[in-house]
Amino acid sequence: MESTSTNNQSGRTYADFRVLYLVLQLIGCTLLILMLCWVFVYLGGLSWSSQPRIQFNWHPLLMTLGMVYLYGNSILVYRGLRYARKRSLKISHASIFGTIMLLAIIAAWAVYDSHVLVDPPIPNLYSLHSWIGLIAIILFICQWICGFFSFLYPIIPPQQREQFMPYHVYFGLAGFGASTAAALLGLCEKTIFKLGGEYSQLPSEAVMVNMIGVLILTFAALVLYLATNRHFRRIPLPEDTILLTGHDE
Numbered sequence: 148m149e150s151t152s153t154n155n156q157s158g159r160t161y162a163d164f165r166v167l168y169l170v171l172q173l174i175g176c177t178l179l180i181l182m183l184c185w186v187f188v189y190l191g192g193l194s195w196s197s198q199p200r201i202q203f204n205w206h207p208l209l210m211t212l213g214m215v216y217l218y219g220n221s222i223l224v225y226r227g228l229r230y231a232r233k234r235s236l237k238i239s240h241a242s243i244f245g246t247i248m249l250l251a252i253i254a255a256w257a258v259y260d261s262h263v264l265v266d267p268p269i270p271n272l273y274s275l276h277s278w279i280g281l282i283a284i285i286l287f288i289c290q291w292i293c294g295f296f297s298f299l300y301p302i303i304p305p306q307q308r309e310q311f312m313p314y315h316v317y318f319g320l321a322g323f324g325a326s327t328a329a330a331l332l333g334l335c336e337k338t339i340f341k342l343g344g345e346y347s348q349l350p351s352e353a354v355m356v357n358m359i360g361v362l363i364l365t366f367a368a369l370v371l372y373l374a375t376n377r378h379f380r381r382i383p384l385p386e387d388t389i390l391l392t393g394h395d396e
């Protein structure tokens with residue numbers, strides 16, 4: 148009797164999770180579509196180093212795709228795809244991280260070129276946005292390296308792996324928070340550079356940028372809620388107990 152009510156309870160909890168996860172994906176996709184519209188309708192589209200000012204546009208586009216949308220999704224991969232084998236989830240988690248790293252490198256390259264290839268050149272790493280952005284990228288890289296060698300191809304004993312897990316979770320969430328803050332600061336900075344005094348007249352471009360900002364914040368808040376609510380934890384599957392190595396993954 149008690150176990151039936153526990154099962155019902157956990158079924159309801161998972162249904163709540165699925166609704167919120169769906170809302171999260173809708174917010175994330177809307178965010179990416181609006182970012183594409185901003186880039187193509189207002190910022191002049193995309194190009195590479197022959198037009199450094201336009202090359203810049205890869206930066207917000209790829210950073211939002213990688214360091215916000217995919218980062219949030221990689222954090223939630225264990226809860227979102229809870230019925231998959233743990234080993235597959237670990238590989239997905241690490242692969243999404245690898246993709247984000249690649250996107251972040253291209254995005255950083257685009258903004259660097261857009262600073263040094265223009266005449267006169269623009270100094271690098273002077274703004275609060277660039278400092279917070281750099282912190283987010285460094286945290287992200289450290290996380291990826293430590294996570295890779297602790298959980299995917301472990302070089303440390305299981306007991307230390309277990310002790311390291313809370314730090315991995317904490318720094319993952321902190322890095323995601325820093326990345327969201329950087330995205331919001333970057334949006335604000337670029338809009339002020341571009342619109343100047345016109346920003347306060349709230350033209351259509353400003354409305355669009357403000358909406359992107361609100362969606363980034365909502366997306367991040369929902370990721371943090373879904374990732375930290377203990378009722379939404381993935382319950383280990385019997386198959387997670389490894390057949391080949393004979394120990395629990």
Ligand code: HEM
Nearest residue numbers: 207210214259271272274276277280281329330333334337
């Ligand atoms: C989400 C994660 C983001 C990260 C980690 C990030 C990181 C960075 C870094 C490290 C720089 C310095 C590059 C240099 O000085 O050569 C930079 C520059 C810049 N970023 Fe971002 N960025 C992000 C998102 C955005 C977004 C969404 C925008 C919106 C347009 C943006 C706008 C800018 C601008 C205007 C610059 C050049 C001016 C400056 O250095 O502050 N960034 N970003």
